[in-house]
Amino acid sequence: MIDRVLVSIDTHRDASLEGLKAFLRIPSVSTHPPxxxxxxxxxxxVAAEMRRIGLRQVEVTPTTGHPIVYGxxxxxxxxxxxLMYGHYDVQPPEPLDxxxxxxxxxxxxxxxxxxxxxxxxxxxxxxxxKALDAHLTQTxxxxxxxxxxxxxxxxxxSPHLDAYVRANQDRLRADVVLISxxxxxxxxxxxxxxxxxxxxxxxxxxxxxxxxxxxGGFGGSVANPVQALAEILTALKDPDGRITxxxxxxxxxxxxxxxxxxxxxxxxDEDAYRTRLGVSALAGETGYSTxxxxxxxxxxxxxxxxxxFTGEGSKTIIPSRGMAKVSMRLVPDQTPDRIAALFExxxxxxxxxTVTVTVKRHSSGKPVLTPxxxxxxxxxxxxxxxxxxxxxxxxxxxxxxxxxxxFREVLxxxxxxxxxxxxxxxxxxxxxxxxxxxxxxxxxxxAWFYEELxxxxxx
Numbered sequence: 001m002i003d004r005v006l007v008s009i010d011t012h013r014d015a016s017l018e019g020l021k022a023f024l025r026i027p028s029v030s031t032h033p034p035x036x037x038x039x040x041x042x043x044x045x046v047a048a049e050m051r052r053i054g055l056r057q058v059e060v061t062p063t064t065g066h067p068i069v070y071g072x073x074x075x076x077x078x079x080x081x082x083l084m085y086g087h088y089d090v091q092p093p094e095p096l097d098x099x100x101x102x103x104x105x106x107x108x109x110x111x112x113x114x115x116x117x118x119x120x121x122x123x124x125x126x127x128x129x130k131a132l133d134a135h136l137t138q139t140x141x142x143x144x145x146x147x148x149x150x151x152x153x154x155x156x157x158s159p160h161l162d163a164y165v166r167a168n169q170d171r172l173r174a175d176v177v178l179i180s181x182x183x184x185x186x187x188x189x190x191x192x193x194x195x196x197x198x199x200x201x202x203x204x205x206x207x208x209x210x211x212x213x214x215x216g217g218f219g220g221s222v223a224n225p226v227q228a229l230a231e232i233l234t235a236l237k238d239p240d241g242r243i244t245x246x247x248x249x250x251x252x253x254x255x256x257x258x259x260x261x262x263x264x265x266x267x268x269d270e271d272a273y274r275t276r277l278g279v280s281a282l283a284g285e286t287g288y289s290t291x292x293x294x295x296x297x298x299x300x301x302x303x304x305x306x307x308x309f310t311g312e313g314s315k316t317i318i319p320s321r322g323m324a325k326v327s328m329r330l331v332p333d334q335t336p337d338r339i340a341a342l343f344e345x346x347x348x349x350x351x352x353x354t355v356t357v358t359v360k361r362h363s364s365g366k367p368v369l370t371p372x373x374x375x376x377x378x379x380x381x382x383x384x385x386x387x388x389x390x391x392x393x394x395x396x397x398x399x400x401x402x403x404x405x406x407f408r409e410v411l412x413x414x415x416x417x418x419x420x421x422x423x424x425x426x427x428x429x430x431x432x433x434x435x436x437x438x439x440x441x442x443x444x445x446x447a448w449f450y451e452e453l454x455x456x457x458x459x
């Protein structure tokens with residue numbers, strides 16, 4: 001019967017693309033309050049599609065933020081249950097002037113579909129809905145039991161998802177979590193991600209005088225808080241790219257020799273990577289390869305600095321305050337709580353007595369590793385080989401999906417990360433795109449995953 005499912009996917013390619021375009025036209029920007037009605041409209045759009053394809057118990061559950069959408073199909077007794085997670089919210093589209101077409105006007109150019117959310121994560125959610133649709137339309141059933149959990153706050157740290165998961169543990173009971181919100185290693189090279197870094201996001205505020213001061217009248221008598229901030233930030237790393245926070249590396253789980261060998265064997269072109277990023281040279285922690293640095297080593301990055309006069313022309317002042325946002329990507333077995341505390345202690349030590357420093361913590365998430373020998377991971381490997389005609393490679397990813405740790409800790413579930421984005425999909429940036437070949441091959445791979453996982457329970 002899988003043959004009929006695959007024929008249906010191929011026959012309805014154009015309709016699937018048009019449905020995705022309708023999904024992408026909804027500006028579901030979760031971080032901007034004016035878009036709250038759009039986010040709700042997008043949740044209702046997802047729920048309507050779930051109902052249309054035949055899922056049951058479909059609900060749009062409100063939170064004090066944005067809604068969570070749930071649906072299920074549980075008529076495969078004796079078969080595994082898959083909890084498929086994704087998100088329908090998107091990043092802000094700014095700066096708008098850098099888009100070649102409207103961020104919410106999905107446009108096909110060449111092999112790519114351009115729009116905010118095309119890859120992250122609407123396109124990847126949609127291909128699963130279309131795979132399930134093909135199974136249900138052609139066979140009247142699914143090879144496994146399926147529960148879908150699609151949220152609207154992933155791009156702002158999923159502040160209400162943990163509480164929902166804890167309150168609905170019985171409803172969300174499953175055998176495995178499936179997530180398509182990651183990227184492949186490269187064009188035509190399918191991948192399974194077995195590791196994600198964690199995250200802790202901090203803010204430093206340095207307060208100097210009670211108001212901006214004339215730099216001629218007061219310069220030389222008070223500390224400049226922006227300079228103090230710059231000195232603090234500079235002191236957070238040494239010349240070898242090592243983070244200087246005492247205790248920061250204490251819990252880092254090192255790469256095994258086998259993992260290092262596997263990463264070194266991947267066909268990674270550093271020159272092409274550098275050229276694509278538009279930098280003259282790569283940088284990072286001494287002693288590690290580029291792939292090791294971005295996938296399996298912790299990092300500290302200054303995400304933004306604010307302070308003083310930044311308008312056109314000149315204005316001679318000593319600013320009253322400076323502020324910086326700093327994120328740290330974590331690896332197993334680092335924990336956000338400990339790293340945040342160590343960061344605050346170190347910044348406080350670095351601060352000169354001539355200014356007042358305040359450290360705030362924003363979002364966080366734990367790092368995860370998934371064993372690659374699990375039956376669901378092997379089903380994903382077979383499915384990707386069917387969809388792409390090539391065996392997948394196993395990779396890590398530098399980004400964070402905090403709910404993966406929640407699924408493991410609260411529900412006791414492993415997660416399969418089967419993503420279809422590409423390294424240059426520009427998620428979070430202008431001209432985000434989804435490669436249409438991967439969109440279509442992703443639908444085929446998703447259909448095969450449910451089929452292969454269903455078969456695995458018969459062995």
